[in-house]
């Protein structure tokens with residue numbers, strides 16, 4: 001799938017707006033992800049308030065993409081919806097949703113970036129406060145969105161020395 005290789009992290013965006021229609025399509029792609037026992041415990045918070053972007057940037061210096069992002073979506077888990085409570089599957093479930101969202105954004109011709117939130121306690125605390133997350137709603141990451149200021153090349157990172165056959169260290173391709 002070409003989109004997988006075309007997806008690159010974009011940290012600078014033009015002023016072209018990202019529409020709610022595009023955001024909805026991206027969230028729809030997130031919700032199409034696989035989840036443990038089909039928990040679908042994800043919650044999506046569309047971030048449009050520039051104050052939230054600014055506040056998050058104060059606790060996460062490597063979030064400068066938020067300075068020009070035209071939209072962003074905070075992906076959280078609602079722990080009360082976990083089918084296997086307390087096991088931490090939500091991290092994998094929400095990560096699968098995040099990746100789907102990045103791919104959908106790429107397919108729509110948008111640039112995107114995964115901004116890490118979990119497990120950094122200061123970022124989690126900041127978002128819990130600014131987005132008023134109730135008890136049991138855990139933030140995983142933010143998908144920043146916008147039109148890229150420049151194209152980044154597609155990438156193939158296949159590394160044959162990290163692929164083994166049956167036992168660790170036994171090369172799959174000889």
Ligand SMILES: Cc1cc2nc3c(=O)[nH]c(=O)nc-3n(C[C@H](O)[C@H](O)[C@H](O)COP(=O)(O)O)c2cc1C
Nearest residue numbers: 007008009010011062063065113114115116117155
């Ligand atoms: C869990 C996770 C957290 C990340 N957090 C950040 C971040 O906070 N800021 C940032 O600029 N990039 C972040 N990235 C993007 C990575 O730096 C990027 O994916 C990596 O350098 C590979 O580049 P590519 O996405 O263009 O292929 C994150 C990626 C992942 C998967």
